[in-house]
Amino acid sequence: MWRLLLRRVLWVIPTLLLLLVLTFGLTRMAPGDPVLFELAKNEELQNQEITLDMYERTARSLGLDKAYFYFSVWPLTYPSECIQLPAADRTMLTKIAQYSASRAEAWTEWQRMRELSDAERKDAMENMAKSRRTWQSLIPSIRWWGSNSQFHDWIRRALKSDFGQSRSDGRPATKRVWEAMRWTLVVNGISIFLAYLFAIPLGVYRAKAPNSAFDRIAGFILNVLYALPVFWMGTLLVVFFSTGEYGQWTNIFPAVGIWEGEAGLGFGQMLRYNGNQLIIPILVLSSSTMAYITQQVRSSVSEELRKQYVWQLEAKGLKSRTILWKHVMRNASFPLITMLGGVLPAAIGGSLVMEVICNIPGMGRLMYDSIFGQDWNVVMLSVFVSAVLTVIGIALADITYAIVDPRTRPAL
Amino acid sequence: MKKIAAIVVSIFALVGLTSNLLVSKYPWYCQKADGTSSFPILQDQCHRLGLRSTPPEELDWSTCSRVLPAPIPIAVGENIDLSARFLPPGTVEKETGKKHLLGTDRLGRDVAAALITGCRTSLLIALLAMSLALLIGGLIGGTAGFFGNALRVSIPATLFSIAMMSYGIFLLMHGSVGWVPFSLAILGLFIPAQKKSKIPWESMVMRTIEIFDSVPLLLLLLAISAVVMQPSYAGIALLIGLLSWPRYARYMRAEVLRLRKIEYVEAAKISGEKDHQVFIHYILPQVVPVMLVLFTYGLGSTILLESTLSFLGIGLPIDRMTWGTLLAQSRLNFNAWWLAVFPGMCIFFLVLSLNHLAESRQQRL
Numbered sequence: 201m202w203r204l205l206l207r208r209v210l211w212v213i214p215t216l217l218l219l220l221v222l223t224f225g226l227t228r229m230a231p232g233d234p235v236l237f238e239l240a241k242n243e244e245l246q247n248q249e250i251t252l253d254m255y256e257r258t259a260r261s262l263g264l265d266k267a268y269f270y271f272s273v274w275p276l277t278y279p280s281e282c283i284q285l286p287a288a289d290r291t292m293l294t295k296i297a298q299y300s301a302s303r304a305e306a307w308t309e310w311q312r313m314r315e316l317s318d319a320e321r322k323d324a325m326e327n328m329a330k331s332r333r334t335w336q337s338l339i340p341s342i343r344w345w346g347s348n349s350q351f352h353d354w355i356r357r358a359l360k361s362d363f364g365q366s367r368s369d370g371r372p373a374t375k376r377v378w379e380a381m382r383w384t385l386v387v388n389g390i391s392i393f394l395a396y397l398f399a400i401p402l403g404v405y406r407a408k409a410p411n412s413a414f415d416r417i418a419g420f421i422l423n424v425l426y427a428l429p430v431f432w433m434g435t436l437l438v439v440f441f442s443t444g445e446y447g448q449w450t451n452i453f454p455a456v457g458i459w460e461g462e463a464g465l466g467f468g469q470m471l472r473y474n475g476n477q478l479i480i481p482i483l484v485l486s487s488s489t490m491a492y493i494t495q496q497v498r499s500s501v502s503e504e505l506r507k508q509y510v511w512q513l514e515a516k517g518l519k520s521r522t523i524l525w526k527h528v529m530r531n532a533s534f535p536l537i538t539m540l541g542g543v544l545p546a547a548i549g550g551s552l553v554m555e556v557i558c559n560i561p562g563m564g565r566l567m568y569d570s571i572f573g574q575d576w577n578v579v580m581l582s583v584f585v586s587a588v589l590t591v592i593g594i595a596l597a598d599i600t601y602a603i604v605d606p607r608t609r610p611a612l
Numbered sequence: 613m614k615k616i617a618a619i620v621v622s623i624f625a626l627v628g629l630t631s632n633l634l635v636s637k638y639p640w641y642c643q644k645a646d647g648t649s650s651f652p653i654l655q656d657q658c659h660r661l662g663l664r665s666t667p668p669e670e671l672d673w674s675t676c677s678r679v680l681p682a683p684i685p686i687a688v689g690e691n692i693d694l695s696a697r698f699l700p701p702g703t704v705e706k707e708t709g710k711k712h713l714l715g716t717d718r719l720g721r722d723v724a725a726a727l728i729t730g731c732r733t734s735l736l737i738a739l740l741a742m743s744l745a746l747l748i749g750g751l752i753g754g755t756a757g758f759f760g761n762a763l764r765v766s767i768p769a770t771l772f773s774i775a776m777m778s779y780g781i782f783l784l785m786h787g788s789v790g791w792v793p794f795s796l797a798i799l800g801l802f803i804p805a806q807k808k809s810k811i812p813w814e815s816m817v818m819r820t821i822e823i824f825d826s827v828p829l830l831l832l833l834l835a836i837s838a839v840v841m842q843p844s845y846a847g848i849a850l851l852i853g854l855l856s857w858p859r860y861a862r863y864m865r866a867e868v869l870r871l872r873k874i875e876y877v878e879a880a881k882i883s884g885e886k887d888h889q890v891f892i893h894y895i896l897p898q899v900v901p902v903m904l905v906l907f908t909y910g911l912g913s914t915i916l917l918e919s920t921l922s923f924l925g926i927g928l929p930i931d932r933m934t935w936g937t938l939l940a941q942s943r944l945n946f947n948a949w950w951l952a953v954f955p956g957m958c959i960f961f962l963v964l965s966l967n968h969l970a971e972s973r974q975q976r977l
Binding site for chain 2: 211214215218219226229230231273274275294295298333337338340423424426427428429430431432435436438439440442541544545546548549552553556557567568571576579580582583586587590591594
């Protein structure tokens, strides 16, 4: 069994590595030049035109003059300098290089083009685009940068849990995500717990009397709950129950939302004072998760009820309640553990939307705000952290399953 | 119940198909005072499709002797009217006489018109995305189930294909479209080879699926579409399709695996049918219903996903009106209940009906 567990844990590693690469790639693809952002922060330079020299110096100080990855595959004619240039110049240089026969030729041609006025340059570029591409520029060449690459630096910093700073307030991204994560964990933990709490008895009783009136009505209601879009239910609850517009009593949850840093309260105190703001999101999230789990409980219990040992227990004269809860449920509950793995990604996605609607300063809200603020370090770290949480959750569920279910043991 | 669900889905499909005819500033039929009559809406459609060089003439339709206006005689997209913001359902504007059956949004655009065009957008994206996912997932899962860990390929030919594929992508990234390498890559798969080796295809596929399963889809989608600043409809559909194929692959593999062990399939194999013949004649007909169920479920969840994205204001262009963007506006003005209720109802009923249809088909399998 330990070998299987070890293998399961080891499989988490390539997934995490892949996620790291993906996160890195997305941060680099994100719009907005970080070097220009850094330059714009400096107030002395506010009204000056940014020269190439200044750009290069800033880029070097940020380590952004290096290649993205350990190696790069470029056409033979691309000069290696092009990684150090601002995005607009880089596009121009690579464009020129596509029509040159060698790196040196591309470089001198680019130097010449830079001296021209905008209109002349545009003309020249258009003329160049009419000619054929040189065959040299169609040949790929691999250039090895080794540890002198942005990815290497990034991984090295990531291993020290340094994912850069937040653009909006300059604090470390990890700190912001950690503060937000507590809310997400609280909301998700409570709602998944509640979902299981209600789903198990409901599912069992539905399976006990399949196609009875209770089963069908419950099935219909749960279907409706499952198809209700999370954001619609959330919006409706917020719209109708946070103003007195629609009646005397509808003003149940006034002033929607929790704001960070209210008079410097700690997390525990915030939770105590603002806990009522979590009611709507927890209600919505747990109801849609519950609908899904109930369906699974019902099918797994009814499958178990059809097995022969249930007959035998009945023949032995055991009470039906004992059979159901002690014998059938024990077998039927194992899939419920693995199901947690399936529920988690959906729950995290759902809580993202609910946090936005209800102004809960969780990871979803943080990510949403950071996307609009172009705060990519924070965005990608939130994606990475929630993916890691899910990966770990699924792995834990699998491992628990293997430990708990005695039937899997001899097979291990 | 099943009938109701089928009717609801077909109504939505019909509305989506004919949305251009339902919402238009051009009337269906008009007879001018001089007796000549025309069908301006058809002329407009032909013009948009490029079959007609000139758009229909702009008239003051009330001067015509006989007019049959479109059910919602309002142009979509160009009807921003700040004087008519947040009008409740059923309001008739005093100056223009425009009737807003389901009210207006924060820019004075008609909600009913937006619902109808939004229906088209949602359905189109869902169909596109799920077809792509079905194609990729079906191919990958089908081969994983059929060949298992004993897919026999010629290693040099595969390497050649991969190299050509990479070269094609390389050219694409550096300024030209490499049709030659891409076609060579596909040709490479069909090179007949004497020596073939086994590759653990099924394990590779399953590991990939596990990785995909562990990332919350919505989060990934959000991050990617935020980075790609101006995603289009096709872009969103492509993205959803590329990210949701593992679901199809998993079911396809399980189903093909089950069918492969059935005696008549084995008999067909023993009697010397080629692999592809066995697959097409004996396995595919059994798999299609299962995949259809999955496809129907997938349509529902894609519609939800797309409306969540546009609700958050990240997926689609902001000026486009979809169900999600309408819903999002209700958060700006809590008194505008119609912005929360109607689009939500559309999403809800469509998704519920699709799920119900899928479920009742599943039970029949």
